[in-house]
Amino acid sequence: MRHCSPFCAGIWPFILFxxxxxxxxxxxxxxxxxxxxxxxxMNELSAQKSWVDAETYNKGRDVLLIGTxxxxxxxxxxxxxxxxxxxxxxxxxxxxxxxxxxEDPELNISFSGDSIVLNGIVGEQSExxxxxxxxxxxxxxxxxxxxxxxxxxxxxxxxxxxxIGALTNLGNGGKVSIDGDExxxxxxxxxxxxxxxxxxxFRSAFTGTIDNQLIVEAPKNTCESQxxxxxxxxxxxxxxxKASIRPESxxxxxxxxxxxxxxxxxxxxxxxxxxxxxxxxxxxxxxxxRAQALVERLVDLGLEQSRFSSxxxxxxxxxxxxxxxxxxxxxxxxxxxxxx
Numbered sequence: 545m546r547h548c549s550p551f552c553a554g555i556w557p558f559i560l561f562x563x564x565x566x567x568x569x570x571x572x573x574x575x576x577x578x579x580x581x582x583x584x585x586m587n588e589l590s591a592q593k594s595w596v597d598a599e600t601y602n603k604g605r606d607v608l609l610i611g612t613x614x615x616x617x618x619x620x621x622x623x624x625x626x627x628x629x630x631x632x633x634x635x636x637x638x639x640x641x642x643x644x645x646x647e648d649p650e651l652n653i654s655f656s657g658d659s660i661v662l663n664g665i666v667g668e669q670s671e672x673x674x675x676x677x678x679x680x681x682x683x684x685x686x687x688x689x690x691x692x693x694x695x696x697x698x699x700x701x702x703x704x705x706x707x708i709g710a711l712t713n714l715g716n717g718g719k720v721s722i723d724g725d726e727x728x729x730x731x732x733x734x735x736x737x738x739x740x741x742x743x744x745x746f747r748s749a750f751t752g753t754i755d756n757q758l759i760v761e762a763p764k765n766t767c768e769s770q771x772x773x774x775x776x777x778x779x780x781x782x783x784x785x786k787a788s789i790r791p792e793s794x795x796x797x798x799x800x801x802x803x804x805x806x807x808x809x810x811x812x813x814x815x816x817x818x819x820x821x822x823x824x825x826x827x828x829x830x831x832x833x834r835a836q837a838l839v840e841r842l843v844d845l846g847l848e849q850s851r852f853s854s855x856x857x858x859x860x861x862x863x864x865x866x867x868x869x870x871x872x873x874x875x876x877x878x879x880x881x882x883x884x
Contacts, residue, residue: 595612595618596610596611596639597609597610597611598610605631605632605633605634606632606633607626607627607632607634608637609622609623609626609635609637609638610638610639611639612639612640612642613639613640613641613642619637623635623636651663651664651666651675651692651722652722653711653719653721654718654720655717655718658685658686658687659686659687660683660686660689660711661689662679662688662690662691663691664693665692665694665695666692666693666695667694669694672694674704674705675692675704676690678704678707678708682708682709682711682712683711683712702722702750703750704749706748707746707749710742710745710746710749712861713741713745713862713863714731714733715861717731717732720746722750722752725751725752726754726755727746727750727752727754728754729746729756729757732759733758733761734760734772734879735776735863736760737863737864737874738863739758741863741864741865742756742758743756743758767806767882768807768810768880768882770803770806771800771880774796774799774803775800775880778793780793780797780838780878781793782837785830786830787834787837788837789837789838789841800842801845801846804842804847804851805846805847809884810882810884811851811853811882812851812853813853813854813855813880813881814835814839814852814854814855815831815854815855815879816834816854816855816856816857816878817831817858817861817862817875817877817878818876819862819866819872819875819876820862820875824858827858827859829856830858831857831858832854834878835854835856836854839852859875862875
């Protein structure tokens with residue numbers, strides 16, 4: 545009698561049938577392992593679920609993180625967390641990083657032409673109200689552009705009314721930025737004394753540090769340089785409360801005229817300034833009349849009227865403290881500026 549080997553045809557059905565039954569079990573179990581590994585990874589990513597998702601590959605042992613991360617640190621944190629998931633072999637990230645956004649400065653005040661612009665973040669609505677009110681009070685002749693927004697911030701003590709008042713000394717083109725405990729000043733002034741005075745005014749209103757980047761404007765030409773030098777060494781004196789020039793200033797005015805004759809194509813703006821004693825309207829008128837009186841004297845000395853314009857600024861641009869005698873004396877002055 546012939547014996548059949550184990551692999552004879554009659555035995556194959558009993559071997560293949562169990563294998564065919566086992567294949568679906570292995571297939572579904574394999575996918576179950578993939579899902580389990582992905583689930584384990586996501587459980588470890590609970591802190592990052594708002595931006596990241598996980599997929600598995602290579603038979604479910606490797607994890608691919610997908611999403612748009614807020615920053616590099618978040619990616620590193622997510623990879624480290626996913627790697628702790630049970631059954632995870634490797635973790636990779638495929639996605640983007642959110643572009644960084646520039647935060648608004650806490651407060652930015654700038655002068656541009658006939659406008660004053662407020663921009664940035666302020667902590668409380670009451671502060672915005674104080675700033676806007678102070679700007680309207682001090683700069684009624686300028687258009688107010690208010691872009692202030694409410695936001696959380698840390699700040700040193702700030703006397704807003706005093707700070708806005710100090711802005712009157714910066715003039716057109718000036719800029720103040722407050723960021724945290726630092727205040728930065730930008731702009732151009734005509735003298736070192738004026739620069740120091742502006743800084744002192746801001747120090748009295750702001751308890752943080754001050755970065756004074758104000759520039760002292762250099763005279764643009766020899767003619768203007770001589771005039772500035774003459775007015776720095778002496779001043780034009782007027783009778784108290786009047787626009788009549790005192791005789792002791794005659795020599796100075798003659799020297800000013802000689803200097804102006806050296807640049808016959810230059811035009812000048814002559815501005816009069818007063819201290820803060822008395823009413824504003826009266827001081828504005830007095831300063832205008834004094835500037836006009838000086839222009840008339842220069843014309844009498846042979847200069848063309850068309851080369852000069854006059855302006856009265858009263859007490860609006862002090863260069864010293866009006867609380868002292870010497871400060872008030874310094875603020876009563878005449879300034880020349882080349883306009884072409």
